[in-house]
Amino acid sequence: MACLCYYTSEVSCPYFYPTESRGGSATLPLGGFWAGECRAAAPPAEPGDATYCNLGYARGLCARFPAAEGPDAVRFAVARDEGGRLGILYAIERDHYPGAHGTIEFAPGGEAAPAPDGLLERQAAAYAESYRRRKETA
Numbered sequence: 253m254a255c256l257c258y259y260t261s262e263v264s265c266p267y268f269y270p271t272e273s274r275g276g277s278a279t280l281p282l283g284g285f286w287a288g289e290c291r292a293a294a295p296p297a298e299p300g301d302a303t304y305c306n307l308g309y310a311r312g313l314c315a316r317f318p319a320a321e322g323p324d325a326v327r328f329a330v331a332r333d334e335g336g337r338l339g340i341l342y343a344i345e346r347d348h349y350p351g352a353h354g355t356i357e358f359a360p361g362g363e364a365a366p367a368p369d370g371l372l373e374r375q376a377a378a379y380a381e382s383y384r385r386r387k388e389t390a
Contacts, residue, residue, distance in 0.1 A: 283382025
């Protein structure tokens with residue numbers, strides 16, 4: 253069965269590395285609220301409040317967010333769900349305009365085809381994990 257979905261209306265911070273699902277609404281950017289690491293600056297750090305990490309657009313609001321040019325947020329959506337294989341669409345944004353975009357493919361076991369970078373791949377994997385968890389409980 254194929255699934256074509258729209259991008260979520262919410263976005264995650266492009267510098268957030270999600271490590272642990274904390275549940276929450278499927279309308280959140282990564283399919284739920286996640287704990288993890290801020291990788292906006294070295295060294296990586298556990299954010300005191302992961303709200304901006306999960307919701308994006310933290311430029312000028314988060315002390316660790318880079319002042320230089322770069323992305324503000326990332327959106328995800330399921331493009332394809334066939335036989336346990338998932339195609340996760342992503343769009344990287346700056347000032348609410350899309351920049352880079354593409355699809356990351358996931359095998360039934362969760363292994364991903366190479367993504368443009370490890371941070372983006374981990375966020376897409378978190379989104380895929382949330383999606384699969386919701387699908388199992390539906």
